[in-house]
Amino acid sequence: LFESDVRQREVAPARISVILGDLLENGLLSDAVELILGRIRTPAEISEALDGAVHVQECVSEALDVKKSVFKIADQLTSASTVIASSSSSLTCSMIAADIRGRQRCLLAHPANPPYLLPVVEVAPASFTSDHAVARTFSLMADAGMTPIHVHAEIEGLAYNRLQGALLREAYCLVRDGVVTADDIDRLVRDGLGRRWAVIGPFATAELNTRGGLVAHAARLGEAYGRMGTERGQNDPWTKDLVEKAAEQIHRQLPPERWDDNVRARDRALMVIGEALGRASLPGTDDFN
Ligand SMILES: NC(=O)c1ccc[n+]([C@@H]2O[C@H](COP(=O)([O-])OP(=O)(O)OC[C@H]3O[C@@H](n4cnc5c(N)ncnc54)[C@H](O)[C@@H]3O)[C@@H](O)[C@H]2O)c1
Numbered sequence: 001l002f003e004s005d006v007r008q009r010e011v012a013p014a015r016i017s018v019i020l021g022d023l024l025e026n027g028l029l030s031d032a033v034e035l036i037l038g039r040i041r042t043p044a045e046i047s048e049a050l051d052g053a054v055h056v057q058e059c060v061s062e063a064l065d066v067k068k069s070v071f072k073i074a075d076q077l078t079s080a081s082t083v084i085a086s087s088s089s090s091l092t093c094s095m096i097a098a099d100i101r102g103r104q105r106c107l108l109a110h111p112a113n114p115p116y117l118l119p120v121v122e123v124a125p126a127s128f129t130s131d132h133a134v135a136r137t138f139s140l141m142a143d144a145g146m147t148p149i150h151v152h153a154e155i156e157g158l159a160y161n162r163l164q165g166a167l168l169r170e171a172y173c174l175v176r177d178g179v180v181t182a183d184d185i186d187r188l189v190r191d192g193l194g195r196r197w198a199v200i201g202p203f204a205t206a207e208l209n210t211r212g213g214l215v216a217h218a219a220r221l222g223e224a225y226g227r228m229g230t231e232r233g234q235n236d237p238w239t240k241d242l243v244e245k246a247a248e249q250i251h252r253q254l255p256p257e258r259w260d261d262n263v264r265a266r267d268r269a270l271m272v273i274g275e276a277l278g279r280a281s282l283p284g285t286d287d288f289n
Helices: 006-025 033-038 046-050 064-077 093-097 131-143 160-176 182-197 202-209 213-231 240-250 256-279
Strands: 055-058 083-086 106-111 120-125 147-150
Touching: 006 033, 046 064, 055 064, 055 131, 064 083, 064 093, 083 093, 083 131, 093 106, 106 131, 120 131, 131 147, 160 182, 182 202, 182 256, 202 213, 202 240, 202 256, 213 240
Parallel strands: 055 083, 083 106, 120 147
Antiparallel strands: 106 120
16 A cells, blocks of 8 residues: 555554454454454555555546556556556546556556445446456456446446436435425435345346336336436436347346246345344434444
């Protein structure tokens, strides 16, 4: 771990130690805290941190010039087989690494926060990134217990923040118009949408909420959702072809002939979460510290 701010560098092991202790207490560590801490070095020189690295995960400040300079150094100080990945939430690999000599081994590997609890990571290569670098990153992330998602275009916000943004934009509209309060929006998501999304995504939700799956769901509600979009200046109808494409993709995980089994599996997973949440102290409640 290389951090240019001396104070941050000095406090990093203690901060990591607290998180590791919480993970251990919640049954989420397979090794002892001290053993894991012993694997993390915090050298004062970036060259020492990069020495022998097989993967560099850049997560410095979200500023293009800072990222570019770190990529340049990483390119110079690592071997030709090292993958150099940026965590950036708003910049693309093309913006950061187009001028780098070893640009074929550069890509974006965008985590979600906090990355030690949310396993998803978006892998977004540039057109100059090699297939080998993408495959290496996928296997490394999967070996580390992460869920790598291939993002096929260098669009602003990638997919994760676009989804998050869609919900947040509507939430702001509802608060602005006095329809619901901000804290009630959070309760709606925490105790409704989000609780369900912890076990299945929005497509699987539509698939399993309606007998007949996505196609039946779109036939029943597509026009209403279209009108809500138009109200917000959006015109992206769920055409027959689009719904069929999504249904075909979702049926790889949820074949229609197993619909009843999958509905039950969803319910049982929600029961596990409901039970676990009963034991959790949530932010905003009295017993949270
Ligand atoms: N915070 C999130 O929720 C989140 C989620 C996904 C991705 N990201 C991405 O991760 C990156 C970091 O985000 P953050 O919220 O931790 O930012 P931050 O600004 O809080 O922290 C950045 C750290 O980088 C250090 N730094 C700056 N220049 C450096 C250099 N040249 N060498 C070494 N260290 C340097 C800073 O001292 C600072 O401690 C950003 O690209 C961000 O888009 C953040």
